[in-house]
Structures are given as structure tokens and as C-alpha cells.
Amino acid sequence: MKILTIIVSYNFEKWIERCLGSLKASSHPTDIIVIDNCSNDRTVEIIKTQYTYVRLIENHANLGFGKANNIGMQLALKEGYDAVFLLNQDAWIGSDTLATLAEQSVKHPEFGILSPVHLNGSGEELDKGFASYAQLASINNLPHRHEPISCPFINAAFWFIPVSTLQRTGGFSPLFYHYGEDKDYVNRLHFHQYKIGYIPTIYGCHDREFRKVSFEGFLRAERVYLLSEYANINYRFTQAFAYGILAGIKKLTIALLKGHIKYAKGYASTVFSLLKQSKAVIQVRKQTKQIHASYL
Numbered sequence: 294m295k296i297l298t299i300i301v302s303y304n305f306e307k308w309i310e311r312c313l314g315s316l317k318a319s320s321h322p323t324d325i326i327v328i329d330n331c332s333n334d335r336t337v338e339i340i341k342t343q344y345t346y347v348r349l350i351e352n353h354a355n356l357g358f359g360k361a362n363n364i365g366m367q368l369a370l371k372e373g374y375d376a377v378f379l380l381n382q383d384a385w386i387g388s389d390t391l392a393t394l395a396e397q398s399v400k401h402p403e404f405g406i407l408s409p410v411h412l413n414g415s416g417e418e419l420d421k422g423f424a425s426y427a428q429l430a431s432i433n434n435l436p437h438r439h440e441p442i443s444c445p446f447i448n449a450a451f452w453f454i455p456v457s458t459l460q461r462t463g464g465f466s467p468l469f470y471h472y473g474e475d476k477d478y479v480n481r482l483h484f485h486q487y488k489i490g491y492i493p494t495i496y497g498c499h500d501r502e503f504r505k506v507s508f509e510g511f512l513r514a515e516r517v518y519l520l521s522e523y524a525n526i527n528y529r530f531t532q533a534f535a536y537g538i539l540a541g542i543k544k545l546t547i548a549l550l551k552g553h554i555k556y557a558k559g560y561a562s563t564v565f566s567l568l569k570q571s572k573a574v575i576q577v578r579k580q581t582k583q584i585h586a587s588y589l
Contacts, residue, residue, distance in 0.1 A: 294395045296323040298378040299365030301358055303329070305336040305382045308500065313344055315385035321392035323378060324348070326365050330355040358449075359465030359474035366464045367589050369456060377459070379452040383414075386451065386497040393439075393495045394453040401441050405458040405487030406479075408447045410435060414500030421502070422448055427491060441490035449475035451497040461485055463587030468524055468570065468577050473517030480525045481581050512559040515544070516566070523567060523574050526582050533578070538567055 298316055305312075305327070316325055326348040329337055340349050350364060362379060369377045376398065378391060390409045398407055411423035412432070419432050426446050429435065436442060452475075462485050465474045479489055506514075522528075523537025545560035567574075580587050 294321070294375045294399070295373065296321070296376050296378055296391060296395065297365065297369045297372075297374045298323045298325045298380055298391075299362055299369075300325065300327045300380050300382055301330060301361040301365075302327050302332060302336055302382045303355065304332045304334045305329070306332075306334040306339060308383045308385070309336070309339055309344070311385045312380065312382060313347065315387070316380070316391075318388050319386070319391045320388050321395055323391055324374075326350065326368065328352065328361045328364055330357070330361055357470035358472075359469050360467065362474075363464035363588055366459055370459060370586065370589060374456060376453060376455045379449055379454065380497075381450040381499060383500045384450050384497055387495055390451075390495040390497060391453075393492055397439075397441055397492055398453060398455055401490075402455070402457070403488050404441050404443075404490050405454065405462065405482040405485070406447070406489045407441055407453045408451045408489075408491045409495040409497045410491055410493055411447075411450060412496050412498045413502050414498055416496070416498045420450075420499050423491075423499075435493045437493070439492065439494050441488075441492055443488050443490045445489075446476065446479050447489055447491060449478070450499045458482070458487065459589060460586050461584050462487070463581065463585060464589040466524065466577050466581065467588060468520060468573060469517065472513060473521050476518070476521040477524055480521065480527055484526045484582065485584070508555070508559075512563065515541075515560070516563045519563065520567060520570070520574075523570075524577055524581075526578050530575070530578070538564060541567060 328350045330352050340347055366377055394407050411420035413420050427444050462481055466477050469477055519537045519541050523533050525533055541564040545557055548557035
């Protein structure tokens with residue numbers, strides 16, 4: 294199976310060796326493309342001088358996660374790859390991860406996306422987000438089976454996507470710049486009758502437990518969640534409006550009643566921005582219901 298691994302980078306220097314080194318050590322070969330979103334560290338220099346086998350695309354602006362990944366997906370379709378593997382820059386995989394993903398993807402075409410188990414940066418415990426999605430208390434609770442386990446959502450740190458999925462579902466939606474792209478994409482997979490799952494016998498490490506959530510980060514997460522609900526094509530538009538816009542107004546009202554003016558202002562701004570996007574949301578909802586390589 295011919296696999297293209299796509300890494301979107303922004304100040305990738307800290308993780309280059311572990312990330313690219315893990316792909317080099319993979320038992321299943323993969324071509325690698327790094328799509329750089331205007332890093333201001335030594336990312337580009339290091340890749341050009343030390344990782345000459347990596348294809349590098351240097352964007353002249355920060356295109357965001359989804360649009361940059363779409364560039365790699367477009368190349369995969371154009372150049373006859375069988376699958377893409379989306380890998381976060383702050384992540385790395387085990388030597389047999391790609392081989393198992395490829396094997397199980399062929400055996401289970403009902404899965405539009407497969408992922409390994411997500412561990413934290415030390416590799417000693419489950420990534421907290423993954424543990425929540427997969428409803429696992431700890432690494433000791435992993436099932437002892439080699440086949441995929443279905444999950445309602447898995448974040449895009451390690452996504453193995455067959456090209457057949459891209460041809461049917463497309464790439465990431467232009468509604469999402471950074472964060473929320475994966476949630477929206479999974480919603481679209483479900484609409485097109487695909488499953489998403491993980492394989493409990495393989496792993497990837499995601500070095501993100503050091504991150505702290507600021508107030509601005511909290512509001513951004515709230516906004517992208519409400520936008521993903523507004524764009525969710527599994528809902529009728531009236532439902533989507535209720536789960537996106539009206540839910541935001543409800544949060545605004547609760548914040549006001551509790552005297553949390555800072556939060557109320559944040560939710561007011563969020564609702565206003567979502568309403569301004571209504572025309573684009575309607576267009577995207579119509580587009581993503583089609584069986585087509587949208588945005589690629």
C-alpha cells in the first residue's frame with residue numbers, strides 16, 4: 294500500500310527528530326510531506342539540510358490546519374496514493390503502527406478513519422482526550438484484540454484515511470481555520486455511513502499534556518464546538534440552528550444571570566460571528582452532503 298504521511302508544521306523544531314524519526318523507523322514505508330505554515334524557528338532549515346527525503350512545501354501564510362492538510366490530500370489523489378496518514382507535528386508512532394493500520398484498513402473498509410491508541414508524551418499513560426473519547430480509565434483497560442474498535446470521535450493527531458474516503462467525503466471544510474476541523478470531518482463521515490475507530494495493539498505518542506487552557510482558548514473551543522454543531526449535516530437545519538446558535542444564546546443568558554460579564558461578552562461575540570457565517574454554513578452543509586472530493 295502506497296501511503297503519504299502529511300504533517301502540518303508551525304515551529305516544528307522541538308519535535309522533528311522524534312516525529313520524522315518514527316516514520317523513518319516504520320516497518321511499512323511511507324512518503325512524507327511537511328507543509329509548513331510560516332514557522333519562525335529553524336523548522337525549514339533543519340528539514341532542508343537534515344531530512345532531504347522529506348518533501349517540503351513552504352506556505353507564505355499560515356493557512357491553518359485544515360487548508361494545509363488539504364494540500365497534501367490533493368497531492369495524494371493526484372499522485373495515486375492508496376491512503377494518507379495525518380500526523381501532528383508534536384506526535385510520533387511505533388514501528389508497526391502504519392503496517393497495522395494499512396492491513397486493518399483493507400480488512401475493514403467500513404472504517405473511513407483508523408487510528409492507533411493515543412498515549413501521552415511520555416508514553417506511560419493514555420492521552421486524556423483519547424481516554425475520554427474511547428471511554429477508557431487507563432492504559433491497563435485496553436482491550437486485547439487486533440481489530441478496530443469503533444469510537445464516536447478521535448482527534449486528528451493520528452488519522453489513517455484511505456483515498457476512497459477522500460473521494461467520497463472530501464477534505465477539511467473551509468469553515469474551520471484551526472481546531473474543530475476534525476470534529477466536523479467526523480460528523481461528515483458518519484453522514485456518509487463510515488465508522489471511525491482505533492486499534493488497541495498499536496500506539497502513537499502525543500506530546501500535548503503541557504498545554505494550559507487560557508480564557509481565550511476556552512472561548513475558542515466553545516466557538517468551534519458551536520460551529521461544528523451548526524455545520525453538522527446529520528441534523529436538519531432547524532436542529533443545527535438550535536444546537537449551534539440557540540445553544541450559544543443560552544450560554545450567553547446563563548452567563549448574564551450569573552453575573553459573569555466577561556463570559557457573556559465572549560458568548561455574545563461568538564453568537565454574532567456564527568450568525569455572520571450563516572450563508573457560508575448553508576453552502577458548506579449542501580456541499581458536504583454530496584458524494585464528492587469536496588475541497589480537494
